[in-house]
Amino acid sequence: MRPLAYNPSFALNAICPYFTMFPLEYPLKVLRKHSAAKPVVVDPFCGRGTTLFAARMLGLESWGIDTSPVAVAIAKAKLSNSSAEDALCLAQLLILAIEPLHVPQSEFFKAAYHSKTLRDICALREGLLGLEDSDEAVMLRAAVLGCLHGPLLVSGAASYFSNQMPRTFAPKPDYAIRFWTKRNLVPPEVDVLQALERKLKLIAASKALPKADYTNVVRGDSTVPTSLPSGRKHSVVVTSPPYYGMKTYVQDQWLRNWFLGGPATVDYSAGMQLEHTGQDSFASSLGKVWANMANTQADDLHMYIRFGVIPSANVDAKSLMYKSFELSGVEFDVKSARNASSAHSGKRQAQQMRAGSSACDEYDFHVVRH
Structure with a gap:
């Protein structure tokens, strides 16, 4: 089947390519399972807003949070009503x-x-x-x-x-x-x-979409409770956290960050992001995000997480994710943890100016809060 990325009906989702992004098929498949209940959807690492776009396609309210101003700018467009x-x-x-x-x-x-x-x-x-x-x-x-x-x-x-x-x-x-x-x-x-x-x-020329509210995308740190909307009632989380060992998100988007008001040079500071100083610190900071996600007034909470580790890190992605659930302090039930297959999507672009590297092994987790 032809990937949705090549479907002109969804051109808005491709308004700006991003080096790390999951395919539209993933959040669509997940959200269709829950669409009848009209859940509020949250993506605490919204990136270029693919989850938010999928939610909009299905007429669902969604919220996105990301530390990157570039990510926020792109994700907002997915909820814009401009012609x-x-x-x-x-x-x-x-x-x-x-x-x-x-x-x-x-x-x-x-x-x-x-x-x-x-x-x-x-x-x-x-x-x-x-x-x-x-x-x-x-x-x-x-x-x-x-x-x-x-x-x-x-x-x-x-x-x-x-x-x-x-x-x-x-x-x-x-x-x-x-x-x-x-x-x-x-x-x-x-x-x-x-x-x-x-x-x-x-x-x-793309497919007509339900009205949405671009202000539902905020720049913030999802490890901090105040980055999330107050009185939240989300019941579905669909997200893909930064992969362990991937520390160059800020630098890789330096030119787009300049256009958004940043410096005309590369900023090599880490900025706001998960701790990459070791597996324990990474799992701990990720656990804070899951704890914040669990703090919802909804009766049920389903989290769908796609996660991987860059090959050079030599770390087991599944073990690291399980540790983050444990350190969250929340009683989560992992319903499934499946290999999502290696992601070579986008490598063709990366190879234009630098040598290619092996793709990450990715896993899809379905987690329910008790």
Whole structure:
């Protein structure tokens, strides 16, 4: 069966590729089991919002939390009610009205973007940073993030603004400059509005979705109880925590983070994320998330968790997850723990600028609170 990722009816879910993401089929399959009861759904590691999009497809209320501003920006678009036309009109207005005050002049940005293209990107950046969130702004922001970097096309109109890059993560500046220099690659002059129009047209032609509320996505740390909405009544959790040993989420999205107001350089600090200093600390911090999820006014709680460990970590993923349940202090019943098969999805993109690596072994857990 053809994966839903290639189904044009669900183009909004593909508005911005992400280096780590689970397929739409997973949350859809889970949520269909519960849809008759109309549960409130929560994803405490919402990433690019796939769980939230699946919930919206089924007409379910959902909440998403993530520490990454990039993740939050993309996930919000999955709950935006903006038309593609309105988002594009906003882009046209900002590019025409704003002469950007801050255009990066580093060697990386000069090699990554044509000067005219970078000027328009910076106009959109400064314009969106000065606006309150609206459905149109939320949709446009995610569309720009999705076009910000990606592969050069051999022929046809450009879909991405940049010189050759993966579309799921941004390489470090020094590496990228060496890569481009060695291959004599120069940044193309891309019409920003045309590239955005192509992306937004795909969304305009996609399947109609129930109305939703993009404000149901918040930036926060799910180990902290106050990051979650008060008086919560969620009964279904569908999530995929950061894989053990994967510590570069912040750095891999540094260029998109710049567009959202971050620095024009790579931030090598860890930021808000689970503790990766050892298995015990990781399991303990993950256990805090499960404890917060269990703190709901709903009578029942079902948690569906996809989890893995990067191969170089040499850690048993199932044992680590069981330990996190134990350290949560909540009496959970693990109904099933099945191998989800190795995930090679997205490796084709990663191989454009760096050597491939073995995929993680992933497991799907179904856990019920007593």
